[in-house]
Amino acid sequence: MAPPPSAAGPSKPIARRPASGSTKATAAPVKKPPASGTAARTAVKTNPSAERSSSTTTRPLPITSDVKPVISNDTGEEEWAALMRQSYGAGKGAQYYAKGIKTVEDKWQLLPAFLQVKGLVKQHLDSFNYFVNVDIKAILAANSIVTSDVNPHFFIRYTDIRIGRPMRKDQHHQDSIVTPMECRLRDISYAAEIRVDIEYTYEDKLKKQKGILIGKLPVMLRSDLCHLKGKSERELARMGECPKDPGGYFVVKGTEKVILVQEQLSKNRIIVMRDPKDGAVIAECTSSTHDRVVKTYVITKNKRLYLRHNSFKELIPIVVAMKAMGVTADKEIIQLICGSDERYQEAFGPSLEEASRLKVYTAKQCAEWIGLRVSPGQEKEDRGQKLAPSEVAMQALAAMVLGHVLVRNMFFRPKCIYLATMARRVLMASIDEKMVDDRDYVGNKRLELAGQLLSLLFEDSFKTYNSDLRRRMDKILEKPNRATPLDASNILAQNGDSITSAFVRSISTGNWSLKRFHVERAGVTHVLSRLSFIAALGMMTRISSQFEKTRKVSGPRALQPSQWGVLCPSDTPEGEACGLVKNLALMTHITTDVPEGPLVDYAFTYGAQDINTFTGVGMYGRGVYLIQINGSLIGLTNHPKKFVQTWRKLRRAARFSEFVSIYMNHHHKIIYIASDGGRICRPMIIVENGRPRVTSEHIRLLKEGKVTFDHFLRSGLVEYLDVNEENDSLIACYEHEIEEGTTHLEIEPFTILGAVAGLIPYPHHNQSPRNTYQCAMGKQAIGAIGYNQLNRIDTLLYLMTYPQQPMVKTKTIELIEYDKLPAGQNATVAVMSFSGYDIEDALILNKASVDRGFGRCHVLKKQTIPMRHFQNGTSERTAYPSDPLRPEAYASVDKADGVTSPGSTVYQGDVLVHRETPIDTRGPMTQAAVFKATPITHKTPEPVQIDKVMLTEGEDSPLLKILTRQTRQPELGDKFSSRHGQKGVCGLIVPQTDMPFNDQGICPDIIMNPHGFPSRMTVGKMIELLAGKAGVLAGQLQYGTAFGGSKVEDMSRILIENGFSYAGKDMLTSGITGEPLEAYVYFGPIYYQKLKHMVMDKMHARPTGPRANLTRQPTEGRSKDGGLRLGEMERDCLIGYGATQLLLERLMISSDAFETQVCETCGLLGYNQWCPKCKTGKGIVKITLPYAAKLLIQELMGMNILPKLCMEDAV
């Protein structure tokens, strides 16, 4: 028998999804450690001794094969256990304490270990995996039944949902995998099939069917569903993928799309703020449930508290709302809100008075009073009967007001307490200014990642899909006599591709427009910038804010102290998005949802008492702290400190997820426990009894690759703190700063910077805006973008011919492997003036260096030519023309297929592809279709080489992609920059003979003007030069890691040892005169980046050329060979000067002069010696005027306005 179709299913208020299926559920104590080989590799790679500027630097072992080093897991496990016993068990003797005093060397080794498991792009992957593994099942469960409205007997129930992996369905072959590279090349989507299991009624029986396709989900690269997950370098190379590519983006229709991290105010939390208009205190709470998102406010007006909500037409006095929800006694209300504090009671007095003045006393009266003020459209009918006002009110109060606080069986107590808390917070803030919350505090923010956005999108499109399904089902059931019984699986199969197209549309346009959830966002996704490796990586850590860019507010843009360690202080764009677009720091992790059910149980087990059994006096008593889990008050405790300590111990013992945070707020007297997703957190070393729990012994095991970060975590040596809990801890930055009461120790200070700012050597010596400038410019540097860069066919790709890793690197550079995919070269720089072509930051380049390949780059451009199919079956084709119009333009086109071939050089106007389009694309297809030539030619004046010609089958038509290549040397006007925000253009290229040289005959590659230093104060650049010079002389790489790095003193010593001046200055001889220069010159290597702005792409001039059709004025823009505009301001200058003839010449004669005729009598335009109005040719005179003016006159006439031209005598 079919189970009774329950209509209650979807309408049941579902606050949170069931906890089932969560992998990160409560107690998962000992996870099997992942093969520690990977950790071992980084441990070896990142050279530990190099940082200490020691004399003997061993280069890291070259990784010759991609086979993971085999390390017996058992020994590591045993040693670790032994170590842990030592520090805890009986073996904890004098020896242990002696050891503990020693400082923890190389604790930064935890950072590479951390990056193995979390951080940078891992949050994107975690979020997507959570969606795919957990959330999508929860969404299915919440929308599992589709029942027919016509015959409730018929229903479809979803029982399970699975997502496959990106596969190709092929008639001829076995199903084969689709690689991301194939998708990029073929302009298709990297997507996996979503399949569901269903049960449905079929002829009064319950029929089951498995694996029905409902749509395709774009797959995030390197996520659990992706084929690239866990592949070795060799396998990745086989798939055409770069092993250094971070993943975390999607390939949709061949373009790489990133869903940026979105920053939001946290949901289901009370935020107290001041009204920007009148300064009144407001408490706001955004309740977010699966059904809806609503905002509830408690506001003050005339010293009275009111409840404001969209469901109500007017403000509801807080007391009336409380009474309607069942707290009828004034005393109880005042206790719930004010406790026994007289200041609060006094402040609350007017509110109570007002309620009594309204003459509503009982719960029923209050409900009725509210019911009359429920905004229209809210009242739901109950089976045709109109609800009474009181019922309407109760409905609104239960479901709409503070929707995230559940009301079960009309038990309003939790909601009352919550509302009372809000009111209390408002009272507190109106008495004490400082109690207003900071909206910009990072702890009050949540970051929304790809998984959450996709889950929203899926839920919306799945609901649409189901309503479509229901409609189709009803349509068939409505028919009086059906030939065949209704088979629901057929309907499902025919239900179209709405889910697939929703995903593809949203990701490729970036518009998240979900009416159901009031989500209307544009610009959520961006095309992954492949300008350089850093640009791509930087994009993955970017956070965009919901704030309007145009608003002139400083608060959200300012650097927040709570940003420390989680958001990069340097990496933000300049200009309008300044401070609104942020970047994650190196060690940040963003949490995913952890089910809260078990946490509530834990709380009650460890001393919490149910809040619903207390009155206000009990709740706000001395030393009593309320306990809030994810924004709902669940209990209170008399021993808050002990409670929090116990809780933290449990977490360190891995009794529940490491991402559950707990902290006390002494002002609110609330213990907050948070397990929701989107919190920003980072790991820290736990300090106990003034000693860090991580010792050198632990680090030794880590370095040997025997243990992973996970070991540290589950043994309680390291823990994650979110921003709120961080604020409740005393964290020492360095080990010697540990004092009494210190709870944590930073793993490494330089992790406060992000990946992009981490490239800067010695950033702590620079003026801070310079670091910000470099963050912007590092993304424009030309370099290597990936090991697969030559297999990619991108619209625009800049590659450096001979990239070098920097002489002065940082630990961050090694961690993100910028040294493997660098973007720049170590140039020998002389800081001196030369020739006057170096003013305003211009650089002098050495001609010989340029000839040797300094700053040389490739520019690869793509042309996509789709071979369109038309309705009537005709399609475009390529062919060699029988009688080419310009035979010389077809020099490189092949006779066989009419397409140019790789290796040939193509000049301006040459044909790349001779494409032919059928003339008749509508009518019936005839045997001898007539084609017209639509060739694709090369546009720009510079010749290009053809790099690749690719043919493929696209999504719906064959595709031809042509990759062209140019090799460019640096030329006058090309832009370069060091890593310190010091950009400059090439001002002159000087022959090496004229360059200065030192006693060893060393010539600079670049001469930089010293005036760049005093105002910019980029001392880091000077130290980079010094360290680089020392590195060159000693034959080793130096480090410029933030808050550390090679010391200047050590560098000077190396210089002296090698016979150079300790100050880095050299005596140079002029190459022009042969005389020694009068001053010593600061001379040494600095890492220089070539930026993508090159003169060749910008240079433009036009004597005369094309004109726009409508106005007959010159076209605009370089691509259209346009003119240079003499704009309003330039015009003003000429007017001011009185240069009338020049004005006339610029604005009319050289632009759009037009000779026409005007009738002097009527003032209208005439033609052919004839005035159409006067019907005579008497008054006609010839005039010249701008064509645009003539156009304006005619357009005005078209609008029934008659402009007249009145003639005067002209010269």
Add this chain to the structure above:
Amino acid sequence: MSESQQDTRWQSQNPNPMAPRPSTFKAPDVLNYLCADCGAENGIKSGENIRCKECGHRVLYKPRTYRIVQFEAR
């Protein structure tokens, strides 16, 4: 295949053109496209489906030109 290119702006500014290309090479009648996956040669004619006959991969590359290519090393 004449080398009589019209003088573009670029050429007028770079007055050292390439040596004229000999035209003694015979253009192939059918081009053997290379499969991006297995490297097999595929003689695809116009109108045919674009897929490798060996492995079914749908990305093919055109082989390098049969003409002489000459660069000026600068």
